[in-house]
Amino acid sequence: MKIYRGNILFTPTPEQFTVLERGYVIVGDDGNIIKTCQDLPADCKDAEVVDFGDQLVMPAMNDLHVHAPQYRNLGIAMDMELLPWLNTYTFPEESKYKDLKYAERMYRRFVHDLWKLGTMRAAIFATIHPDATCLLTDLLHEAGMGGMVGLVGMDRNGPATLSNTVEEAVEGTKRVMEHTKDMPLVSAIVTPRFVPSCTPRMMTALGLLANEYNLPVQSHLSENQSEIAWVAELEPESTCYGDAYRRYGMFGQTPTLMAHCCYTDGEEFELMRKNHVFAVHCPTSNCNLGSGIAPIRRFLSAGIPVALGSDVSGGSGFSIFRVMHYTLQMAKMQWVRTDHKDQFLSLSEAFWLATKSGGSFFGKVGSFEPGYAFDALVVDDSDLNFDNYTIQHRLERYIYLGDDRQLTHRFCQGKEIAAPRISGLVG
Amino acid sequence: MKIYRGNILFTPTPEQFTVLERGYVIVGDDGNIIKTCQDLPADCKDAEVVDFGDQLVMPAMNDLHVHAPQYRNLGIAMDMELLPWLNTYTFPEESKYKDLKYAERMYRRFVHDLWKLGTMRAAIFATIHPDATCLLTDLLHEAGMGGMVGLVGMDRNGPATLSNTVEEAVEGTKRVMEHTKDMPLVSAIVTPRFVPSCTPRMMTALGLLANEYNLPVQSHLSENQSEIAWVAELEPESTCYGDAYRRYGMFGQTPTLMAHCCYTDGEEFELMRKNHVFAVHCPTSNCNLGSGIAPIRRFLSAGIPVALGSDVSGGSGFSIFRVMHYTLQMAKMQWVRTDHKDQFLSLSEAFWLATKSGGSFFGKVGSFEPGYAFDALVVDDSDLNFDNYTIQHRLERYIYLGDDRQLTHRFCQGKEIAAPRISGLVG
Numbered sequence: 001m002k003i004y005r006g007n008i009l010f011t012p013t014p015e016q017f018t019v020l021e022r023g024y025v026i027v028g029d030d031g032n033i034i035k036t037c038q039d040l041p042a043d044c045k046d047a048e049v050v051d052f053g054d055q056l057v058m059p060a061m062n063d064l065h066v067h068a069p070q071y072r073n074l075g076i077a078m079d080m081e082l083l084p085w086l087n088t089y090t091f092p093e094e095s096k097y098k099d100l101k102y103a104e105r106m107y108r109r110f111v112h113d114l115w116k117l118g119t120m121r122a123a124i125f126a127t128i129h130p131d132a133t134c135l136l137t138d139l140l141h142e143a144g145m146g147g148m149v150g151l152v153g154m155d156r157n158g159p160a161t162l163s164n165t166v167e168e169a170v171e172g173t174k175r176v177m178e179h180t181k182d183m184p185l186v187s188a189i190v191t192p193r194f195v196p197s198c199t200p201r202m203m204t205a206l207g208l209l210a211n212e213y214n215l216p217v218q219s220h221l222s223e224n225q226s227e228i229a230w231v232a233e234l235e236p237e238s239t240c241y242g243d244a245y246r247r248y249g250m251f252g253q254t255p256t257l258m259a260h261c262c263y264t265d266g267e268e269f270e271l272m273r274k275n276h277v278f279a280v281h282c283p284t285s286n287c288n289l290g291s292g293i294a295p296i297r298r299f300l301s302a303g304i305p306v307a308l309g310s311d312v313s314g315g316s317g318f319s320i321f322r323v324m325h326y327t328l329q330m331a332k333m334q335w336v337r338t339d340h341k342d343q344f345l346s347l348s349e350a351f352w353l354a355t356k357s358g359g360s361f362f363g364k365v366g367s368f369e370p371g372y373a374f375d376a377l378v379v380d381d382s383d384l385n386f387d388n389y390t391i392q393h394r395l396e397r398y399i400y401l402g403d404d405r406q407l408t409h410r411f412c413q414g415k416e417i418a419a420p421r422i423s424g425l426v427g
Numbered sequence: 428m429k430i431y432r433g434n435i436l437f438t439p440t441p442e443q444f445t446v447l448e449r450g451y452v453i454v455g456d457d458g459n460i461i462k463t464c465q466d467l468p469a470d471c472k473d474a475e476v477v478d479f480g481d482q483l484v485m486p487a488m489n490d491l492h493v494h495a496p497q498y499r500n501l502g503i504a505m506d507m508e509l510l511p512w513l514n515t516y517t518f519p520e521e522s523k524y525k526d527l528k529y530a531e532r533m534y535r536r537f538v539h540d541l542w543k544l545g546t547m548r549a550a551i552f553a554t555i556h557p558d559a560t561c562l563l564t565d566l567l568h569e570a571g572m573g574g575m576v577g578l579v580g581m582d583r584n585g586p587a588t589l590s591n592t593v594e595e596a597v598e599g600t601k602r603v604m605e606h607t608k609d610m611p612l613v614s615a616i617v618t619p620r621f622v623p624s625c626t627p628r629m630m631t632a633l634g635l636l637a638n639e640y641n642l643p644v645q646s647h648l649s650e651n652q653s654e655i656a657w658v659a660e661l662e663p664e665s666t667c668y669g670d671a672y673r674r675y676g677m678f679g680q681t682p683t684l685m686a687h688c689c690y691t692d693g694e695e696f697e698l699m700r701k702n703h704v705f706a707v708h709c710p711t712s713n714c715n716l717g718s719g720i721a722p723i724r725r726f727l728s729a730g731i732p733v734a735l736g737s738d739v740s741g742g743s744g745f746s747i748f749r750v751m752h753y754t755l756q757m758a759k760m761q762w763v764r765t766d767h768k769d770q771f772l773s774l775s776e777a778f779w780l781a782t783k784s785g786g787s788f789f790g791k792v793g794s795f796e797p798g799y800a801f802d803a804l805v806v807d808d809s810d811l812n813f814d815n816y817t818i819q820h821r822l823e824r825y826i827y828l829g830d831d832r833q834l835t836h837r838f839c840q841g842k843e844i845a846a847p848r849i850s851g852l853v854g
Contacts, residue, residue, distance in 0.1 A: 332717030
């Protein structure tokens, strides 16, 4: 058992924060929370307490959509919309991950930067390359961080250097499953890149794989108007883009993440709702690639699950706090666009999306309720708190103004996570 | 004469960067640039060179719209649109600046944070309080930074604690003029808050003042739809919001900054073009307050001058690099909204807006051409440049991923500017 003390904030529901000023979190030896409380229970009076003083203690961030092999392109190549951007910048970069040395150098930095910005669990796109993809799972496991890692299937409309066969995609994904079977926090996820990259044979095979092993699925959906028009041409039998995944068993038949959903409406909206498909909101990327604004308020009102994603390198940074900031801003832009019909999101809603809602894809993750994994960040915001702000205002200021400098401790599943090494070999 | 060496980037025109790898900037004793060159001229061979090695050297940032007395509200109070936000959060906070001690404590931090994020010159809204406004000019002058500071006129629709009379606004502005007359880089600017805050008598008096002393003017324009509707009610004789300033001599009769301009169109657009009125683009604020997206591409195509503003605390940070980032993103959102009619802005255009275009309001500021003030930033981006990026990609990565940590030197008008003191008395 471990006991931590500090100014505790979390969101059991989207409507409001639970704030415990100088409260306690009691964590069991399995890394799960036993209790979060204002006063120490009588039977804990003699236990050792790790006291974080006036620091903020909150659930760690969950990034539900990120492309590890786009690490080098972070912060450059922002002058095109999605489809030309993929062909010009992204596919050539991802092709380099055939070289395991290159992959290790970049993937180490990737894992380090997730850690640095406070993300303890992520749903990650790797590449078509099985060796590099297994290496990425090793690096996450070695760091003590959590994640689902997808070997990408793509057998049409990409360069030869970044295409695999249906058999390679299926065998590669099975290899990642096998490779991660003893890693408690890292696992495989079925990852068709997106409909334009996958022939019906590829879609069929990956759908069967997901359903046979009850593996989760991640892909892209209705990100950009040109992409949607292209999917309509490529899949004339599908009634909408989402239906193209559904027909192949990859739209909620197993737990499913669909990134972007900027233009999801009508039948697709209804399918997501019925099938409990996650919309992964990636507002920084949607701004950088000129994709559009996802209707998050409408998703939430309908009960469609929503999580947040950095979508590096469409998104230009790893901070899910920054993504929260954009989530609030783009909800306001959506309010303008809908003539004030879609209401603003609140700070607690944005925080809940990044923590409990996104974390739910990994199990009981993202809250400080009993039974939840102790995934936590400790924030020393004394430089930002120069005038006795309330604890909730301190969190708000950290979201808008803070960065990695204020993060003093990071925990995943009850273990404090040290900075992952940037250089050196795995093991 | 001083000579500086490094990797030099600047934008003489919006279309492209001038990049001098390991080039030189030669600065005269007046702080103005004599020459920027790839090789050292023969007559300078024996001169001492300050060598910044592999660091980037670029023009400093100019912030053409920022509210100093909203410093404490930075990063909080983001749950309302403009008009209720003003009444609920902003006016009560600004009222506190009657207390000179409070003003000094906050204004010191304000000047420090401008400096910290690389802004060397700014057009600043103060409050109605003459003592505090003069103090702010002292602090800027003491720091060696440049700026125009406006005592705000507001005599209707505000709380009594934040209202002045026409006479107080005029005398207060004259006092700031007098107080700054020996400050080479700091001066007064006529500042009606916005039309809803100023009676026709106030507008008339401030317009006469501006024209009598040829003082520049700053205010707000067409930020939000409710505000525009209100102005139409308040000023039925004006043909548009901009016309309400024009009628009182404050729309280009002297150099004029109009912040926001999200909905400027038709006659107002034409008036801005004809009168060479600056549109100050504040995209972070426009997102935070749910105001809208300003049509920057259309302004630029028509020859309307455009600058960038942080609009703290509608904007949630002082970094004009961050504002550049949003400028690029919101241009893409505008591209979506106009069915791809308004084209993306380029990186060089955004940089030019923050440097040469914004700087032009202060004179020859914002470029490294001969005769321009040496306002400069030196950036050690070695932590971001782990893989031999091109110099232009290094700048792009700094804009998207960097912060104050990479800024190693800041210059204003040829002088290196040290960190302004946060505590202590003026003097």
